[in-house]
Amino acid sequence: MTRWMKVGPAELGAAAELIVAAEFTVSGYQVFRPLSDVRKAELLVDLGEGRHLMVRVKSVRGPNYVFVPKSSFPLDNHRALALVVFPEDADQPELFLIPARVWHELPPPFVAPDYAGLKSKPEYGIRLNSKWREQLATWRVRPGDPLPAAF
Structure with a gap:
């Protein structure tokens, strides 16, 4: 069992925010909350610039x-989603x-259900299945790597 299997969702989310902020910081960017x-x-x-x-x-x-709800995540050029996966089969999280x-194009594993006629609000989602590493490889950020070309 990995160490993050023992922490609650709030602690996991806080750790993810710190991981993302640290990665941007060590890549030379200023990060603000x-x-x-x-x-x-x-x-x-x-x-910059x-x-x-x-x-x-x-x-x-x-x-x-x-x-994320569609109402709070416009699909514009100055927004991104940082996904931190804490996998069961690895000892380090993956960013x-x-x-x-990307949600304009909807390549797997990205989805954008509207839930017409249902209680749930429209959302942009990522379905992590058995192929998630392969499907998300384009956006993987490893320590020391430059940001993906899209930025």
């Missing part, structure tokens, strides 16, 4: 489903930095 939750971003990253990236951070243990605009 918003003072309020109005914009629904956990981190604001200064990319007047460019910024608003980052939603999600964490998950192994294959599962993560999502993926995904541009919001």
Whole structure:
């Protein structure tokens, strides 16, 4: 059993935010935490030359489903979702930095259900199945790697 299997969801989410912030910081970017939750971003990253990236951070243990409400995640060029996967079969978490605009195209494992006529609100999601590492490889960020070309 990996050490993160013992912590609760809030602690796992907090650890994920720190992992993402640290990765941006050691890559030479300035990272800020918003003072309020109005914009629904956990981190604001200064990319330089007047460019910024608003980052939603999600964490998950192994294959599962993560999502953000469509109402709080516009698909524009200055937003991204940082997904930190704490897999059961590895001793280190894995980080993926995904541009919001990926949900325009919906390659697997990305989904965008609207739930018409149901109680659930429309959302952008990622279905992590047995092929998740292969499907998310384009957006994988390893320590010391530059950010994906999309940024």
